[in-house]
Amino acid sequence: MRLLLVEDSDRLTELMKETVHGAGWRIDAVSTAEDARNALKNSEHDLLVLDIGLPDGNGLDLLREIREADTDLPVLIVTAMGDVDSRIAGLDAGADDYLAKPFHHREFLARCRALARRSGSGTTPVLTAGHLRYDPATASLSCDGTAIQLPPRERQLAELLMREVDRVVSKRRLETALSEFDEILSTNALELAVSRLRKKFAEVPAGAVIETVRGIGYMLRTVG
Numbered sequence: 606m607r608l609l610l611v612e613d614s615d616r617l618t619e620l621m622k623e624t625v626h627g628a629g630w631r632i633d634a635v636s637t638a639e640d641a642r643n644a645l646k647n648s649e650h651d652l653l654v655l656d657i658g659l660p661d662g663n664g665l666d667l668l669r670e671i672r673e674a675d676t677d678l679p680v681l682i683v684t685a686m687g688d689v690d691s692r693i694a695g696l697d698a699g700a701d702d703y704l705a706k707p708f709h710h711r712e713f714l715a716r717c718r719a720l721a722r723r724s725g726s727g728t729t730p731v732l733t734a735g736h737l738r739y740d741p742a743t744a745s746l747s748c749d750g751t752a753i754q755l756p757p758r759e760r761q762l763a764e765l766l767m768r769e770v771d772r773v774v775s776k777r778r779l780e781t782a783l784s785e786f787d788e789i790l791s792t793n794a795l796e797l798a799v800s801r802l803r804k805k806f807a808e809v810p811a812g813a814v815i816e817t818v819r820g821i822g823y824m825l826r827t828v829g
Contacts, residue, residue: 606721606741607631609650611641611667612683613660617706621654624710629744629760630717633785636660638667645671650678652720657684657695665698672699679720683708718742732767735812735827739767748809758783758794759802766815766825775822799823 608625612618613636625632633648635641638659645653653671657664668680680702682695687705695703701723702716722742732739736748746753746763755763765782766774776795783798784790803815813827 606651606717606744607633607649608652608654608717609641609644609648610634610654611638611659611664612636612654612656613658614656620710621713624713626757628714628717629757631761631783631785638662638664641667642670645678652717653678653680654717655680655682655700657682657686657691665694668695668698668700679723681716681720683713732764732770734767734770734825735829736809737763737767737806737811737813739764748811751809753805753809755802755805758798759805762795762798762802766823770813770825771827773818773822773824777822779822 608630610618610621610625610632612621612634618634618636622632622634633644633650635644636659638661641653641655644650655664655668659667664682664684668682671678671680680700682700682703683706684691684695684703685706692703692705701720704713704716732741737746737753738748739746741764744760744764746755746760761783762779765779776792780790780792780795783795799815799817806813806815812829813825816824816826818824
């Protein structure tokens with residue numbers, strides 16, 4: 606799952622990035638409504654996490670724009686304005702859920718998962734390849750029922766390759782999908798992630814191997 610966070614607090618942004626990465630999801634973070642408009646226009650996201658008080662305007666105005674454009678992107682408002690009137694205003698403007706600051710990171714993740722289930726984003730289908738099983742709803746990878754522990758980037762790479770099992774995925778597509786606005790994934794970083802994931806699959810064994818298609822990209826191929 607890929608989130609877009611619109612939040613002008615640097616400290617909270619870093620904390621939420623850590624939380625989202627720990628869940629195995631990706632996150633793009635911007636601090637203004639204008640940057641959010643550009644992000645929504647140029648990238649695909651599964652969930653928008655929106656603060657109301659932004660440097661260049663009210664987050665509710667941005668939310669109304671999104672709904673007027675007839676998009677069904679799930680929106681979670683995260684704000685310090687937690688009174689009843691503010692909650693009602695946010696929900697009436699088109700938010701799917703509302704979370705008042707301060708909040709516990711586990712509750713934040715639970716609300717994100719609930720919105721993903723409600724919209725169908727990032728939850729279906731459970732992916733399989735060889736002996737591997739990946740559940741996007743929980744970002745969990747297993748082999749024959751045994752959990753495989755991976756760092757977030759390698760877990761995301763496994764998901765991307767398993768979505769296209771037995772088909773070639775280009776390097777450019779993988780680099781773009783694994784990048785975030787403040788960190789563009791380099792070719793070397795992608796190759797290192799592939800190497801580590803390939804080694805982990807061989808150790809299990811996974812019943813699937815990552816093949817390099819020279820000059821194009823990579824393919825997860827089922828074997829045996």
